[in-house]
Amino acid sequence: MWTWFYRLASPPYVYGVAARLAPWFLGFAAVTIGYGLVAGLVFAPPDYQQGDAFRIIYVHAPSAWMSLFSYTTMAIAGAIALIWRIKMGHAVAAASAPIGASFTLLALVTGSLWGRPMWGTYWAWDPRLTSELILLFLYAGMMSLRSAFEDPARGDRAAALLGIVGLVNVPIIHYSVVWWNSLHQGATVAKLGKPAMPGSMLWPLLSMLLGFMLFYGAVLCMRLQGEVLNRERQAKWIREAIG
Amino acid sequence: MSVGLWEAFGLIVRRELCLSFRRPDQLAQPLVFFLIVTTLFPLGLSLQLSLLRDMAPGVLWVAALLSSLLSLDALFKSDADDGTLEQLALCGQGLNVIVVAKTFAHWLVTGAALVLVSPVVGTALGIPGGAFATMMLSLGLGTLTLSWLGAIGAGLTVGLKRGNVLLSLIVLPLAMPLLIFGAGATDRAITGTSAAGALYFLAALCVFTCTLAPFAATAALRITLE
Numbered sequence: 001m002w003t004w005f006y007r008l009a010s011p012p013y014v015y016g017v018a019a020r021l022a023p024w025f026l027g028f029a030a031v032t033i034g035y036g037l038v039a040g041l042v043f044a045p046p047d048y049q050q051g052d053a054f055r056i057i058y059v060h061a062p063s064a065w066m067s068l069f070s071y072t073t074m075a076i077a078g079a080i081a082l083i084w085r086i087k088m089g090h091a092v093a094a095a096s097a098p099i100g101a102s103f104t105l106l107a108l109v110t111g112s113l114w115g116r117p118m119w120g121t122y123w124a125w126d127p128r129l130t131s132e133l134i135l136l137f138l139y140a141g142m143m144s145l146r147s148a149f150e151d152p153a154r155g156d157r158a159a160a161l162l163g164i165v166g167l168v169n170v171p172i173i174h175y176s177v178v179w180w181n182s183l184h185q186g187a188t189v190a191k192l193g194k195p196a197m198p199g200s201m202l203w204p205l206l207s208m209l210l211g212f213m214l215f216y217g218a219v220l221c222m223r224l225q226g227e228v229l230n231r232e233r234q235a236k237w238i239r240e241a242i243g
Numbered sequence: 244m245s246v247g248l249w250e251a252f253g254l255i256v257r258r259e260l261c262l263s264f265r266r267p268d269q270l271a272q273p274l275v276f277f278l279i280v281t282t283l284f285p286l287g288l289s290l291q292l293s294l295l296r297d298m299a300p301g302v303l304w305v306a307a308l309l310s311s312l313l314s315l316d317a318l319f320k321s322d323a324d325d326g327t328l329e330q331l332a333l334c335g336q337g338l339n340v341i342v343v344a345k346t347f348a349h350w351l352v353t354g355a356a357l358v359l360v361s362p363v364v365g366t367a368l369g370i371p372g373g374a375f376a377t378m379m380l381s382l383g384l385g386t387l388t389l390s391w392l393g394a395i396g397a398g399l400t401v402g403l404k405r406g407n408v409l410l411s412l413i414v415l416p417l418a419m420p421l422l423i424f425g426a427g428a429t430d431r432a433i434t435g436t437s438a439a440g441a442l443y444f445l446a447a448l449c450v451f452t453c454t455l456a457p458f459a460a461t462a463a464l465r466i467t468l469e
Binding site for chain 2: 144145148164169172177
């Protein structure tokens, strides 16, 4: 029953699975993102309050969601690697970190671009934007910790531990930032909130969400191949795999 | 001869305190840093006490976080460099006790000392005397929590040559809730509203890290000591 789990510890197997999965993920991502973009940017009606500016949600919301999703993936992969001593978990975590940081940056940039016409400023200390910024700092700390060690195995384990600590802290940070705003009662800003979206707006968003996840899967598989090749560069099977 | 759990804890705390008090200049450095940073803000912002009072909680807390972080780098460093830490790890008591004792002793000489100095800084920043109790309580809880978070960071970076900046990079994002609730509590005490909510949160965070962080810090040290 557990054989599939143990096989994940074998670098050639992981390399093969990643190589086989990547094109599938990429293909489905292209379809879902393509539909989401066309339906969201062209066919969805403009918002009655925000006009066409709301359309950035089709990039912003999925990247904000993915920034948390890849952090969780990274932390869990690191935890698996620490607990069961499966080195490939570290490879997954290392491959996931830069993708997650990029999603976080994308969410921040699209958020502030949306803020310019809506709030009249590129940056407001809105709780969501602020906690996203802190998430970016967490990613930065994680990636620099991993690369700071001369012994890569040690860097892997250190980064995995920091990932677990961060995972425990992310909800605390998020809610404290939210409550901080309610404590201060600063500038009240219009938020997207949770309006009941009509289907013509909602379906493209869900499609984009799925598409971003598939895209993440594709990039993760590709980066994972690179990580495995780099980590196993001394191994014999690589010559056979690459040919 | 075997040493009991509490005995080991007491011995290590006493050793750490003894080592610290033999170097009073190093003991004073974080406090002087704390004073200097808080002096920078009035010079850079404004001399009006009324304006400073609005800024005071934030200034006080940022300075406290930075000066505690500055000294955290040394938490395990010298002991790891000369091999003492490995000897302590082999002494028969779990590494847990050693980490807890060292971190607690470190908080006594930095965090608790900072709490004692804070009324001076608070007066200079225009914080009314009635808010001192809340300010000191929040600083005490906050610096203790920060010491625990910092112990994890220090354990992770102890083997690195230039770990100091990295330590801040790792620990500061995790410490942001402390700043939010600590400065919030102080702010509320100054304006005369109830600071209980923020203080409860700080206390909850403190208990949370006190129970879980020792395990994480021990695991971090194990990774670096292996």
